[in-house]
Amino acid sequence: MAQAGNSELVDAFEQFFRNYYDNEIKQLAQRYPNEQRSLSVDWQDLYRFDPDLADDFLNQPEQLQRYAEEALRLYDLPIDVSLGQAHVRIHTLPDTESPEIREIRARHMNTLVQVRGIVRKATDVRPKIEEAAFECQLCGTLSRIPQSTGDFQEPHECQGCERQGPFRVNFDQSEFVDSQKLRIQESPEGLRGGETPQAIDVNIEDDITGEVTPGDHVSAVGVLRLEQQGNQQEKSPIFDFYMEGMSVQVDEEQFEDMDITDEDKKQIYEISQREDVYEDMVGSIAPAIYGYEEEKLAMMLQLFSGVTKQLPDGSRIRGDLHMLLIGDPGTGKSQMLGYIQNIAPRSVYTSGKGSSSAGLTAAAVRDDFGDGQQWTLEAGALVLADQGIAAVDELDKMRPEDRSAMHEALEQQRISVSKAGINATLKSRCSLLGAANPKYGRFDHYEPISEQIDLEPALISRFDLIFTVTDQPDEEKDRNLAEHILTTNYAGELTTQQREMPQLDVSTEEIESMTEEVDPVIDADLLRKYIAYSKQNCHPRMTQEAREAIRDFYVDLRSKGTDEDAAVPVTARKLEGLVRLSEASARIRLSDTVEEEDATRVIEIVRSCLQDIGVDPETGEFDADIVEAGTSKSQRDRIKNIKQLISDVEEEYDEGAPIDVVLERANEIGMDQSKAEHEIEKLKQKGEVYEPSTNNLRTT
DSSP: OOOGGGHHHHHHHHHHHHHHOHHHHHHHHHHTTTTOOEEEEEHHHHHHHOHHHHHHHHHSHHHHHHHHHHHHHTSOOOTTOOOTTOEEEEEOOOGGGOOOGGGOOGGGTTSEEEEEEEEEEEOOOEEEEEEEEEEETTTOOEEEEEOOSSSOOOOSSOTTTOOOOOEEEOTTTSEEEEEEEEEEEOOGGGOOTTOOOOEEEEEEEGGGTTOOOTTOEEEEEEEEEEEEEEOSSSEEEEEEEEEEEEEEEEOOSSOTTOOOOHHHHHHHHHHHTOTTHHHHHHHTSOTTSOOOHHHHHHHHHHHHOOOOEEOTTSOEEOOOOOEEEEEOTTSSHHHHHHHHHHHSSSEEEEEGGGOOHHHHSEEEEOSGGGTTTSOEEEEOHHHHTTTSEEEEEOGGGSOHHHHTTHHHHHHTOEEEEEETTEEEEEEOOOEEEEEEOOTTSSOOTTSOHHHHOOSOHHHHTTOSEEEEEOOOOOHHHHHHHHHHHHHHHHHHHHHHHHHHOTTSOOOHHHHHHHHHHHSOSSOHHHHHHHHHHHHHHOOOEEOHHHHHHHHHHHHHHHHTTOSTTOOOOOOHHHHHHHHHHHHHHHHHTTOSEEOHHHHHHHHHHHHHHHHHHSBOTTTOSBOTHHHHTSSOHHHHHHHHHHHHHHHHHHHHOSSOEEHHHHHHHHHHTTOOHHHHHHHHHHHHHHTSEEOSSTTEEEEO
16 A cells, blocks of 8 residues: 555556546456456546646556556446556656657656657567565475666575575566567658767566567657666776656557647648649759759659558559669769758668668567577668668669568568567568669660660569660750759858858849759748648549540550550559559649549650650550560560570581581571571570570580
8 A cells, every 4th residue: 555645646646547547447447467468548638637646647657556546546447347467557758758869868867758659679588687586495484575786696605594595496486577679760761961860778567568660650658767887897888778667559650750730730831732733843952963854753753652452352453653764874863862861850861882681671580689699680771761761772783692681572562581589571562762872873865775784684674664875975965964063062152151151242132143043942841741731631543534534545555555565565563553653643632523624644654664665666656565574575586596496507507506606597588687686695695595606606
């Protein structure tokens, strides 16, 4: 029973439970202890009941939690029901008690705080001993020792025979509780300007363990504690924070840190009503980079993304768009990626050479976090970007086995991990924006594009849009580009001079007039809020006209491949891409319906993408296999013809088919000599043709 001075607090909690949580406690009594062992209490309810009591809970959480649990045990329940070990778990603290992880300071010690972030690591759930019963092996006396500190406490001497052991832990008489350790890291959307995200470890016990997995966005409420750095021999005066978790809730909201005010909403609505809203959006992406209107519009559509659909049978159709920029060096791809990362509400940027498959998906780590004994899962870049954008630069520089880790994340939007005895599935519902260079550094306009992209066809086919960014001389375009770059630099020079050299008279008007040209139309901060607001509140559906426009475009393209020998122009994957793009186009206007104009807008983008990469340079026709399978139909036909030729010729000669005879026959059927040589070389690499003696060929 509580002491006399504190019985008022216990009574106050009892009264509070009676007023606010009567039904919940009755439900807990029915389900205790197997199905439910905690009463979840909203701090705001406590504040409404008694502001002083609520504030005391923040400052002295341990004592007040004890009183609250005492009140729970004394609550009027049927005689045969006892809530002996039930917990009271507080959640939803006020903003003043929800510091960012990087803002936690010494003054927060021993107080109740709430932190928000993403679970970076989680150990397995393990039993932890709370009260150890030691049995003396000489006389059998039991000594009970509470285990509250970090180290395991053993008795100094036996209470029965007063000897110093030996002792054995009696597990039946000891008390255990489930425990788990989480590492919570700041969410990417809360970080700006390349800050390194900081993390805090949270120890949780009993019924809230095992509820979260790496990659989940959570709010954790708990008491801040200190742990000394260093080891037993050399103790440091510096301490680390950790948190004793009281409650952990998974946040399903997409962007919990976005603070969108009514003023912001008014501005967002105003922009969405503009006639030229799409031009404004394009003008807000990387204004320092000249041109690329179509690519910028596509990036904007990717930021807004389509609608994710849940079908009645439980299956899911992704709404996220994947986009790939392949282009010559110096065309500003990385800068556009960096800019997108800056305005996306939640984003992770990584570069190909510095990314391994484990770093992109999930790593199984064995370190001091899990006491060095157990393996823990650590979420990678694609998991951290869940419900946001993952920007991957230098895709072509990655090792092929690392790239293959991305296949499942792109289409199924999950990552399955089977390593170190851990089998887990993590969510990675993100859009991927990739950038790569052509195989030989620059594009060769006389080679089919599939030959120049050093990426697997299986990966390429998962991208909804693929843009080729080429750098070709064009006098008028070059003059405009030079003018733009010089203006951008001049505006930067003026700003720097005003800041660093105040003695020079640089007028603010002059700076403003120069920077106006390179300023984004919509401020980056407002644009981030616009995107977050639209994704949360806008789920458009297609009108009949839009559906018909997309269907006609698809059927029309497919009809080009109806001849017996014709190539397949597009596959159904493109059709799904069109739907996602047109939904994103409607979201930009904050519209609830996808109109025909949205469909027309995205059909133009897809058509120009196909024109760039899906056209067979030999026939001038669309050929889906260039992207989906890596070889165009004309190439496949040529390979078949060459193989047939070699096998025909080798029957006439004992030594095998002489190369010059094969090339001669190829010439007779109208095949270019250089192309024939190229195909023979490829067949040799694949092992389908070999040279038994110099300049003679045989098929395998």
